[in-house]
Amino acid sequence: MTTEGLTPDETDELARRARDGDRDALEALLSAVRPRTLNVCRGVLPHSSDAEDACQEALLNVATKIGQWGGRGRFTTWLHVVAVNSARTTYRRLKNQAVATDTPQLERPDPRTTSVIAGTRLDLLEAMETIERDHPQFVEPLLLRDVYGMSYEEIAQHVGAPLGTVKAQIHHGRKLVRPLLRGTP
Structure with missing residues (x-):
C-alpha cells in the first residue's frame, strides 16, 4: 500500500482519470500524493517552510501538467521527478534572494x-x-x-x-x- 492507502495500480488509475479531465480524480490524487511529495521536498530542503513551498509548487505542476505524464511508467516515478525539480527550483530562488539581499556570506559548512x-x-x-x-x-x-x-x-x-x-x-x-x-x- 502507498500513502493514503492506495496501491500503485490504484494511484496510476486515479492519475489516468485525472489526466483525462476528471476533476474529482485530480483532487483525490493531489490529496493522496501530498504526503509523499512533501517528503521528497524535505529530502532536498532542510527547512520545513521551504519544503512546504516546494511541495505546493510541485502539486501545482502536477495539476497543470498531468497531461505530460505518458502513463508508460508509474505515476509516482513521474511525481518524484516533478517534486525534485520543484525543490531544486525553490532552492535556486531562495539562493538568488539571499544573494540579492546583499547579506554577508556565511562560511560554507564542511560536509x-x-x-x-x-x-x-x-x-x-x-x-x-x-x-x-x-x-x-x-x-x-x-x-x-x-x-x-x-x-x-x-x-x-x-x-x-x-x-x-x-x-x-x-x-x-x-x-x-x-x-x-x-x-x-
Whole structure:
C-alpha cells in the first residue's frame, strides 16, 4: 500500500482519470500524493517552510501538467521527478534572494563535519548546480539514484535511456560530485 492507502495500480488509475479531465480524480490524487511529495521536498530542503513551498509548487505542476505524464511508467516515478525539480527550483530562488539581499556570506559548512540535517544536503545542491552547467545529463539520474534511492530501471524508464547509459551517467556524475562535496574545486 502507498500513502493514503492506495496501491500503485490504484494511484496510476486515479492519475489516468485525472489526466483525462476528471476533476474529482485530480483532487483525490493531489490529496493522496501530498504526503509523499512533501517528503521528497524535505529530502532536498532542510527547512520545513521551504519544503512546504516546494511541495505546493510541485502539486501545482502536477495539476497543470498531468497531461505530460505518458502513463508508460508509474505515476509516482513521474511525481518524484516533478517534486525534485520543484525543490531544486525553490532552492535556486531562495539562493538568488539571499544573494540579492546583499547579506554577508556565511562560511560554507564542511560536509566532513556537518550533519546531514544541518547542511550537507545544501552542499549537495551546490555541487549539482556546479556540474549541471557543464554536464546536465548527469544531474537528474544522480539525484534520483543517490538521494532518492530509485532503482536504475525506474530511472532508465523515466529518462528514456538504456539502462547501461543511466548507470554510466550516475558513475560519471559521482566522480564529478565527490570533489565538490569535499570542499575542493
